[in-house]
Amino acid sequence: MHQILHIKEIYKEAFRNWRNIFLKKYFKAFSWFCLALWLVTVYAFVFRISTGFAFD
Known part of the structure; x- marks a missing residue:
């Protein structure tokens, strides 16, 4: 929480x-x-990890 207030x-x-x-x-x-x-990039990365995408 402190980090969010610092960024703000x-x-x-x-x-x-x-x-x-x-x-x-x-x-x-x-x-x-x-x-x-x-945020779109983070979402796409988490989606790929959660679906088992092989990063070869």
Whole structure:
């Protein structure tokens, strides 16, 4: 739980005091997109492991 709160604080600190609103929204959207891609990758890997896929 402490790690999640630490990550949340890092995220909030990264976007604090930004001047250009377009860049702020762009980088926030990009960070959420990267997180979504990472979650899809983890899901696919866990799915392959759970179905017995041979990584040869």
